[in-house]
Amino acid sequence: MAHAIDDTPVTSVVSVALGLKKPIVAVPAMHESMYQHKLFQENLAKLRSAGVHVLEPRIEEGKAKLASVEEVVQSVIELLGPHDMEGMRVLVTAGPTVEPIDPIKFITNRSSGKMGVAVARVAASRGAEVTLIYGPGTEAPPPNVKVVRVQTTREMCVAFDRELKSPHDIIVSTAAAQDFAIERPAEQKLKHFEPPTLKLVPAPRVLDEARKLAPNAFVVGFKAEFNVSDEELLAAAKEKLGEGLDMVVANDVARPGAGFGSETNEVIIITSSGSKVMRATKVEIAKAILDAAMARLRGRD
Template sequence: MSSIISSTVSDSLSGKLIVLAVTGSIAAVRTVDLARDLIRRGATVHCVMSCAAMEIIHPYALEYASENPVVTRITGRVEHVEFCGVGGRADLLLIAPATANTIGKMACGIDDTPVTTYATTALGSGVPVVVVPAMHEAMYRHPAVLKNLDALRSMGVVVVGPRIEEEKAKIADNTDVVMEAERLLGPGDLAGKKVLVTSGATAEKVDPIRILTNRASGKTGAEIALEARRRGAEVTLVHRGHLGLPLREIFVESAEEMGCAVLAELEGGKYHAMIAAAAVSDYTLAPFAEKIKSGGELTLRLSPTSKIIGAVRSSHPDLKVVGFKAETFLSDDHLVSRARESMEKNRLDIVVANDVGKGGMGTEDNRVLILGRDGTISEVCGRKRMIAKAVIDALVVVLS
């Protein structure tokens, strides 16, 4: 079955072997989906379970999900060494869910279950370890549990924090867990870099109910932010959405709010690059204090908004900036010409150009041309995640 779904979402984990270690939290029922999500990104998954986990989910379920035998006890094959020993087969040990009991044992070097034996071996051999806690909130707040999590972090363990809901520290969403696996096992070519991304449409208030906006969905910007995060960058996304992504988000509505947020973030020169993927409103207006009554003709007086990239360039001339240029119904030659004009005017390092008259606004797919200052032009067609990868590939070259 895994051959059918392998790499159907992406190839970000292709060639990687991940050991999924399951302990005795009720969140163990989520691990079938988690295993499949890892496989959908190209990973090979092997599972190991504690006795407590087997009281919640049967090993057959994880054998089905992973298409590999499940380790439920350590035998003469010394499975923990085979996978997590020096030179072992595993690229990552992912403990999800991790109970308070298992976290405490790992912190103290106790290995009396298959999962903790794998953990001790991985920590001793340098295999990356990710822990995903899941338990009642009262247990998670216990000073000893928090101390043990800090101890694990000091050992290099990555902790993917829980969602606090209904007095429970619920296991993190699969999206967050998979992202951490992709980040740890990815190229890391943006490690140590800070990247600011603007995304989606802004909206100008007409009255307390109505707004002026555009068709941009923000999908490309969100995918770019996620790809930069996968590649090791510290990412801030400025946009009008509320997506709950595993990175820092700043929520704005109008063009003015976005401009102020961007300039405030860039203050101090802590960012290495900005990717201006937002479709910022070109016009705004003085909003009506009360709802405009319907019926009859209406005239609105619009005034131009300030250009964010221009303000950024004035205050941060050395910042690497990726701009976007959207046009309608142009030939590629004319589209490239317009993109080059934008590049020179705003001193952009990269321009991503596309003809939105032919598609791309609000769709899952797009066709773009990526222009570099060295004269290179790359055509990318396909899913927006693929486009995001190409944009980040180009940014890595510029930053290096």
């Protein structure tokens, strides 16, 4: 490829694509010693200078292994999709938090992290620099974002405040952070024949300092309710919007297809200019959130 040798159908296609200035993603895989060879690295550099996007392999067990399917797909999406968020910085919180009872047991919730990971993935694919503060969710984070791992709500708050010491344009807090923590977690494992009395105390709230730390950012909060009417859900969203947020996304996790871990969601999206109901995949909802944020930020310019 680097020397324009067209002796196979693949290399011929690449040469034609380069001549037509079509986007190309190269995904190398080989033994690590071959990959690290000076001449091979020079050829990779030559391809990059010609506009080829090289997806780095995973170095494992002495081999430069093929990048994962997810990484390849994400790279293609980024290459072909819109890049309207280039130069923007996005901070996302996702997943549950856990509060220890003792060194083994803890209280938590059913959040998978899917919604927040979707927001992070879509923002990154549109060119944004994304930081994902992630509790112990089950959804794999995208490969092209900065991931800050946390466990407790306090850890999430500390990480959140620390990241906001540098400017961010958009903040999306999807995390299902615990509302309560154990006042005094046991230092040793509690025995089953010694049932404890657990005293709960309010946990810190992740978004409490957002407006003060990021006065110019577009701030999105999420509100989860259980088995409520549309009117009650809207009222809860409006109340949260009054906490200084630019947008609130509210859902009733008791409804089919809208609960934790599902690929879809049914939400009410509310801003100061109105509200709308959206039934869609979490990726589509992520796109709608970011579209609205971008429109508002452009309106401020």
